[in-house]
Amino acid sequence: xxxxxxxxxxxxxxxxxxxxxxxxxxxxxxxxxxxxxxxxxxxxxxxxxxxxxxxxxxxxxxxxxxxxxxxxxxxxxxxxxxxxxxxxxxxxxxxxxxxxxxxxxxxxxxxxxxxxxxxxxxxxxxxxxxxxxxxxxxxxxxxxxxxxxxxxxxxxxxxxxxxxxxxxxxxxxxxxxxxxxxxxxxxxxxxxxxxxxxxxxxxxxxxxxxxxxxxxxxxxxxxxxxxxxxxxxxxxxxxxxxxxxxxxxxxxxxxxxxxxxxxxxxxxxxxxxxxxxxxxxxxxxxxxxxxxxxxxxxxxxxxxxxxxxxxxxxxxxxxxxxxxxxxxxxxxxxxxxxxxxxxxxxxxxxxxxxxxxxxxxxxxxxxxxxxxxxxxxxxxxxxxxxxxxxxxxxxxxxxxxxxxxxxxxxxxxxxxxxxxxxxxxxxxxxxxxxxxxxxxxxxxxxxxxxxxxxxxxxxxxxxxxxxxxxxxxxxxxxxxxxxxxxxxxxxxxxxxxxxxxxxxxxxxxxxxxxxxxxxxxxxxxxxxxxxxxxxx
Amino acid sequence: xxxxxxxxxxxxxxxxxxxxxxxxxxxxxxxxxxxxxxxxxxxxxxxxxxxxxxxxxxxxxxxxxxxxxxxxxxxxxxxxxxxxxxxxxxxxxxxxxxxxxxxxxxxxxxxxxxxxxxxxxxxxxxxxxxxxxxxxxxxxxxxxxxxxxxxxxxxxxxxxxxxxxxxxxxxxxxxxxxxxxxxxxxxxxxxxxxxxxxxxxxxxxxxxxxxxxxxxxxxxxxxxxxxxxxxxxxxxxxxxxxxxxxxxxxxxxxxxxxxxxxxxxxxxxxxxxxxxxxxxxxxxxxxxxxxxxxxxxxxxxxxxxxxxxxxxxxxxxxxxxxxxxxxxxxxxxxxxxxxxxxxxxxxxxxxxxxxxxxxxxxxxxxxxxxxxxxxxxxxxxxxxxxxx
Numbered sequence: 016x017x018x019x020x021x022x023x024x025x026x027x028x029x030x031x032x033x034x035x036x037x038x039x040x041x042x043x044x045x046x047x048x049x050x051x052x053x054x055x056x057x058x059x060x061x062x063x064x065x066x067x068x069x070x071x072x073x074x075x076x077x078x079x080x081x082x083x084x085x086x087x088x089x090x091x092x093x094x095x096x097x098x099x100x101x102x103x104x105x106x107x108x109x110x111x112x113x114x115x116x117x118x119x120x121x122x123x124x125x126x127x128x129x130x131x132x133x134x135x136x137x138x139x140x141x142x143x144x145x146x147x148x149x150x151x152x153x154x155x156x157x158x159x160x161x162x163x164x165x166x167x168x169x170x171x172x173x174x175x176x177x178x179x180x181x182x183x184x185x186x187x188x189x190x191x192x193x194x195x196x197x198x199x200x201x202x203x204x205x206x207x208x209x210x211x212x213x214x215x216x217x218x219x220x221x222x223x224x225x226x227x228x229x230x231x232x233x234x235x236x237x238x239x240x241x242x243x244x245x246x247x248x249x250x251x252x253x254x255x256x257x258x259x260x261x262x263x264x265x266x267x268x269x270x271x272x273x274x275x276x277x278x279x280x281x282x283x284x285x286x287x288x289x290x291x292x293x294x295x296x297x298x299x300x301x302x303x304x305x306x307x308x309x310x311x312x313x314x315x316x317x318x319x320x321x322x323x324x325x326x327x328x329x330x331x332x333x334x335x336x337x338x339x340x341x342x343x344x345x346x347x348x349x350x351x352x353x354x355x356x357x358x359x360x361x362x363x364x365x366x367x368x369x370x371x372x373x374x375x376x377x378x379x380x381x382x383x384x385x386x387x388x389x390x391x392x393x394x395x396x397x398x399x400x401x402x403x404x405x406x407x408x409x410x411x412x413x414x415x416x417x418x419x420x421x422x423x424x425x426x427x428x429x430x431x432x433x434x435x436x437x438x439x440x441x442x443x444x445x446x447x448x449x450x451x452x453x454x455x456x457x458x459x460x461x462x463x464x465x466x467x468x469x470x471x472x473x474x475x476x477x478x479x480x481x482x483x484x485x486x487x488x489x490x491x492x493x494x495x496x497x498x499x500x501x502x503x504x505x506x507x508x509x510x511x512x513x514x515x516x517x518x519x520x521x522x523x524x525x526x527x528x529x530x531x532x533x534x535x536x537x538x539x540x541x542x543x544x545x546x547x548x549x550x551x
Numbered sequence: 552x553x554x555x556x557x558x559x560x561x562x563x564x565x566x567x568x569x570x571x572x573x574x575x576x577x578x579x580x581x582x583x584x585x586x587x588x589x590x591x592x593x594x595x596x597x598x599x600x601x602x603x604x605x606x607x608x609x610x611x612x613x614x615x616x617x618x619x620x621x622x623x624x625x626x627x628x629x630x631x632x633x634x635x636x637x638x639x640x641x642x643x644x645x646x647x648x649x650x651x652x653x654x655x656x657x658x659x660x661x662x663x664x665x666x667x668x669x670x671x672x673x674x675x676x677x678x679x680x681x682x683x684x685x686x687x688x689x690x691x692x693x694x695x696x697x698x699x700x701x702x703x704x705x706x707x708x709x710x711x712x713x714x715x716x717x718x719x720x721x722x723x724x725x726x727x728x729x730x731x732x733x734x735x736x737x738x739x740x741x742x743x744x745x746x747x748x749x750x751x752x753x754x755x756x757x758x759x760x761x762x763x764x765x766x767x768x769x770x771x772x773x774x775x776x777x778x779x780x781x782x783x784x785x786x787x788x789x790x791x792x793x794x795x796x797x798x799x800x801x802x803x804x805x806x807x808x809x810x811x812x813x814x815x816x817x818x819x820x821x822x823x824x825x826x827x828x829x830x831x832x833x834x835x836x837x838x839x840x841x842x843x844x845x846x847x848x849x850x851x852x853x854x855x856x857x858x859x860x861x862x863x864x865x866x867x868x869x870x871x872x873x874x875x876x877x878x879x880x881x882x883x884x885x886x887x888x889x890x891x892x893x894x895x896x897x898x899x900x901x902x903x904x905x906x907x908x909x910x911x912x913x914x915x916x917x918x919x920x921x922x923x924x925x926x927x928x929x930x931x932x933x934x935x936x937x938x939x
Contacts, residue, residue, distance in 0.1 A: 097775060179770045186899050345897055350710050351624040352896040355851060359892020366885035482721050482840070485714045520725045527722040531701060538705045 030066045046071040050079065050110045055088035061125060062134055066166070067137035077142045079109050084135045089122040098122060137164035144174040149183050156186035158430050160220065162192040193224055195504045217249040218393055225307065258511045263398040266507025267407040268469070271462035273484035273491075274414065274499050275455035279321055281300035281431045281493035282451040285343060285353040289361035290476025292368075293456045296334060297327035297463020298472045299368060302377045302494050317382040322462060327442040327460035335456025339449045345447075361477070369474040379467040403465045410458065415496055427451055431493075492540020501541060560695050563908075564776060567859045568769055569851040572785045574601070575765025579758030596753050600873065602829040604866045605764035609771045609822035611849045611865035612858060617777050619856030620784060621789035621811050627716030628819050629843035631691035633833065635820025637727075638690055640740035640833040641674060642683030643751070647744050660742070661735045671733045680747055687824040695816030696809065703812075705804040708794065717840045724838035739834025740827075751828050764825045768862065771818050775858050787811055808864065834876050838927065845888070851895050854902025863904060 049067025052060045056384070065083070068076050082088040082099040088109065090097045097109040098118055106115045127135065140158035143151050152174070159167045171194065175187040192209035195201050201209075213221040219464055225243050228236075276290045287293075301323040308319050315322075338360060389399040418424035426447045429437040438444045460467045470476060483506070491502025506526060513522035537543065563748040578593050578601060585592040593601075610632050617623040649656040653663040657670055676682040698719060702712055730736035749756040778784050786807050798804045827833045836842075846865075853864020868891070875884045899906055 157873075221672045280710075284710075286714065342893060342897065349896075351618075351622075351713065351901075352851075352900065354624070354626075354710060355712055355844070355848060356896040359848075359889040359896075362885050362889030362892070364889075366889065370882065385578050460746075482718060486718060489711060520729055524722045524726055525895060530718070534700055534707055534711070534715070535705045538707050538711070 019134075024521045026509040027232055035263070041447045044326065046073050046075075047110045051099050052279060053083075053088065053109070054092050054095040056090070056123075056126065058126075058128055058131060061127070061131060065131070065134055065138050066268045069142060075109060075112050077139075078107075080138050080142060082109075082134060083125060083127070084132070084139060086124050086127075088125045090125050091119045091122040093121060094119070102189060132164055132395055134164070135163040137167050140167060144170055144187075149180050152178075152180075152183045153186045156183070156190040156447055158191040159191045159223075160186075163190075163224070165194060165198050168194045168198065171348065175396055188212055189221075196224065196228065203232055203235055206231070207238050210235070210238045210242050214245055217246045219250065222246045222250065229359070250393075254515075255512075256392070256475035257394045258509060258515065260394060260396065262508030262511035263404060263504065264507070265510060266504035267404040268462075268466065269480075269483055269487050269507055270500060270503035271403070271407045271410065271465055272480040273460035273503055274496065275462070276412065277412075277483050277488045277491065277496065277499040278427075278458070279452055279455035280488055281495075282427050283343075283347075283448050285346070285350050286357070286485070287338075287343075287452070287455070288354055288481070289338065289364060290357075290455070291479075291481035292361045292364040293331040293335060293459035293477070294463040294466060295368060295472075295474065295477040296331045296364070297323075297460030298379070298467040298470075298476055299377070299463075300327040300373060301464045301467040302329050302372075302379050302472055305379055316380070319380075320382055320385070320468075324461050327462075327464045328457040331460025331463070332453040332457030335459075336449055336453040339452035343452065344445065363482070364473045365477075372474070373511075374474060376471040376473045379472050381468055385468060399468045403468065406465055410461065411500060414458070418496065423447070423450060486527070488540070490530055490533065490540055492537070492542040494518055495542040498542030557650035564772075567772065567862070569938065571605075571765050571768050571772075575605075575762045575769075578591075579762050580799045582758050583754060586914075591829075595757055598754075598757050599829050602757070602761040602764045603762065603826060604869050605768050606822045606826035606829070607846070607849065607865040607869055608768050608862035609821050610762070610846055611824070611853070611861040612768070612771045612775055613818035613822065614846055615853075615855055615858055615861035616778065616818070617811055617815045618850060619858070619861070620779050620791060621787045622794070623714045623808060623812060624710075624847065625812075625815075626840060626843050626847065627718075627720035628712045628815070628846055628893065629840075630710040630720035630838055631695060631816040632823035632826070632846075633723070633727075633835075633837035634691045635687045635823030636642060636833040636837060637734060637740070637823075638677075638683055638686040638820070638826035639827045641677040641686075643746060643828060644740050645674070645678040645741040646746065646910060650744055651742070659735070659740070661738065661740075662733075665730055665736075667733075673733065678782075684824070687820050691816040691820030691823075692813050695813045699809045699812040703808045715735075717843070720838050720843055721840050724835055724840075727835035727838060735834070737835065741831060741832040741834075743828065743831055746828050751831065751857065757829065760825065760829050764829070767821055767825055771821070772858060772862070774818070776816075778814070779858070781926060783807065783810075808926035821872075848888075848892050848895065850902075852891065852899075852902055857904040857908075860902045860904030864902060867903070870904045 019165075045067060049064050049071065052064035052067070055061075065080065078099055078101070079088065079097075082101075087098065087100045087102075088097065096119070098115060099107050099109050100118070103105065106118055107113065108115055136158055140155045140162065143155035144159070146152055146155065156171070159171055168191070171187055171191050175184065175191060178184045178187055189212055192212035195205055196213070198210040210225065213225055222243060225239050225246070228239050231239065248421055272291075272294055275293070276287065279285065279290075281285050281288055301320065304323040304326060305316070305319045308315050308322075338357075342360065343353055346356060371495055385399045385402050388395050390396075418428060426437070426442045427450075428440055429440070430444055430447050434444060437447075466476065466480075470479075487499060487502045487506055490506060491498035491500070509529075510526055513525055516522070517525055534540075578598060581591055582593045582595060582598050583840065587594075610628065613631075614625065614628050617625060644659040651660040651663075653660055655663050658667060662670070677686070698716075702715060707715060726732055727734055727739075728737055734740065744749050745751065745758075746756065749759075752755075779787065786797065786802055789800075789802070790804055790807060794804060823833075823837075845868075849865040849868045850861045851864070852868055853862065854860030871887070872884065875881065875887060895902065901909060
């Protein structure tokens with residue numbers, strides 16, 4: 016009974032004190048009393064303690080609150096002592112900062128509930144508002160923005176007044192707007208200002224804050240509604256941009272996988288069902304290169320992909336030439352049977368890799384220059400996707416130049432257009448076939464290097480791309496690399512725009528159906544070869 | 552026309568029919584009448600296995616009809632097989648009634664589990680066998696008709712057509728994997744109890760299903776033979792060997808192709824419908840493109856354009872598959888299957904039956920040369936041309 020009364024009395028005093036202390040620096044003695052409150056093991060006391068500590072200005076405030084957040088704050092209820100277990104394992108007395116040998120036996124972690132966790136986050140936010148690191152200040156402003164706790168207002172006001180960094184200032188202003196908007200006694204004019212600030216911010220979080228508003232005066236409600244529709248417009252544009260980016264990224268992967276197929280199909284009229292396995296071989300080459308580098312030359316890891324690209328080209332290209340010389344050569348004029356033979360080959364290659372490397376996924380690492388991401392407006396662009404897009408375009412340009420300016424390219428184009436005429440003009444078509452097949456396979460190999468960065472390296476890697484690559488070739492038409500380019504990016508972008516509407520699977524089905532309908536109009540694809548050579 | 556060739560074909564066709572009919576009668580009888588453990592008794596699991604082979608043989612026949620005689624290589628015929636199977640599976644699901652885990656008299660277990668409020672409209676009618684049997688033929692037939700109409704009309708041929716058919720079965724695979732598509736998603740349809748009031752697990756039912764599969768094989772064979780030996784069949788072969796020329800001669804190539812493609816899909820659907828009660832499950836993996844391509848290799852192994860070869864190839868390859876995948880050689884099965892694809896196309900383009908008859912016929916023709924010289928000469932000419 017006595018304890019209860021004294022507890023209630025103390026709560027009264029301290030809550031009065033809390034109000035005052037928002038504007039006044041707390042005294043050292045109050046800080047220690049506040050810390051001791053953590054030991055009471057009552058949620059209401061803990062909340063008061065958080066308020067006192069967070070506004071104390073004491074250097075221990077940040078370690079205490081963050082320890083509380085991580086469950087590293089323990090209290091001994093008997094002697095009212097509170098301890099921080101630091102991340103390095105050292106234990107310090109929370110009130111004095113002195114190092115303690117070990118936790119008392121009956122010390123227990125200070126408990127939190129969900130409401131307190133929000134208070135803790137808000138308190139931490141205002142504590143780091145004054146951090147010397149601008150990134151931390153912005154992060155703190157973000158956490159205030161999200162929690163929009165009223166008691167953070169004084170801290171953010173003073174931080175805003177002293178801030179010189181522009182980016183941080185705008186983050187502070189947005190955080191302040193969020194707090195002001197949700198404060199009960201804000202004037203309408205201030206609220207309108209706040210809404211304008213949030214509208215300028217224009218992202219998902221601002222939208223959530225604005226839609227969360229209720230019971231506002233008509234003027235404010237109208238401003239909020241108009242801000243909401245404006246933000247939704249912005250968001251729709253950004254999500255379209257995001258989808259377009261994903262589509263480009265998917266398109267680049269499809270292009271990389273399909274371009275080799277398009278070349279071999281264009282020149283030789285056969286479809287290599289083992290094309291996906293060439294991609295897989297490239298990915299496993301990358302894996303082997305990285306394994307060797309990891310064990311022998313760890314310093315070179317960042318260059319592993321640069322080494323893997325030519326190696327993958329050579330490995331897959333050599334396998335391709337071998338396949339052409341031993342199998343496909345004997346099947347000319349029988350394209351359907353080539354389909355079956357190369358399918359059999361793909362089964363053999365898959366099983367061979369499964370036997371050699373095991374059926375599970377192998378880990379291929381990202382070099383440092385390919386990991387991470389950056390923000391562009393409201394979308395996130397990962398470096399590996401960006402690099403793959405650049406790489407694809409480079410491969411495409413090189414291939415285009417090769418077809419245009421080299422002797423082999425000329426011969427390949429001639430054979431594509433009219434095989435018999437080309438042979439009559441003295442082109443060694445069987446040599447062209449072997450080289451084409453090697454080239455197509457080699458490109459599949461380097462596609463494998465790129466895919467190893469974004470996909471699982473497993474024996475089934477190639478299978479998942481093969482049907483999509485065929486669709487690109489069917490859609491784009493053969494005989495012209497631009498057809499493949501347009502086909503790949505169209506399918507990639509269409510896929511990503513259909514996905515949010517129809518779901519990933521239905522989107523894919525829709526694409527397949529659309530392609531089947533498309534070939535009604537253009538049976539030979541977008542960029543079909545013109546002339547009599549087409550009709551077999 | 553050479554009477555020697557027709558007679559020899561007739562003779563091998565008759566032999567084939569006798570063998571199938573004999574198996575269809577003797578195996579069930581031996582399973583049911585002889586005491587278990589007897590040397591001659593065929594155990595029930597083998598009856599189910601042979602029943603599976605018979606269904607595969609029907610599928611192979613349907614592929615041979617379009618590939619061997621019309622040059623249409625479908626890499627998506629497994630889709631028609633699976634659709635027929637799903638139609639039968641839906642009937643079997645409805646027969647479970649309130650004996651399911653959740654005891655719902657109307658909704659199959661997976662629908663209760665996925666919180667379906669009521670039976671989707673496309674499940675209505677499948678409680679009647681006659682309706683389900685109709686759907687077994689109609690659904691694959693309709694899909695093949697629409698697909699073929701679109702494809703053949705715009706003259707999609709050769710590898711393009713193969714790839715598009717593969718995309719079709721792939722799309723269906725994706726669709727049937729979805730839980731909200733209403734066909735049990737990943738798990739498919741299973742836990743069947745009754746078919747026409749008989750327990751699907753019972754020995755008698757299994758034997759009867761096997762016998763039915765043999766009957767289906769015989770009927771399918773007779774239909775295919777009727778088609779390929781008719782005038783229509785001659786046009787089909789002409790399309791296979793020179794499509795443009797046939798068109799210029801005034802034949803409506805699209806209509807012929809569409810007819811034979813649809814017929815073939817209906818046969819594949821029936822095969823699937825017989826397959827499902829014997830294996831006790833149908834799930835989306837039946838739609839996998841790999842299955843369809845595997846079915847094509849059965850035909851290639853047996854010999855395309857021979858019908859008998861297709862059925863034989865289905866049995867031989869599947870027996871090999873059962874033999875190797877159940878033993879210690881399992882890891883090497885894919886090597887062998889892959890090698891089969893390569894070696895058959897490279898070294899044995901006519902398949903077992905085609906190669907055999909190309910040895911057999913000249914010998915036979917040589918023997919009868921004294922009596923019928925002109926017959927032997929024509930014999931060589933009318934040998935089916937295997938090139939594209």
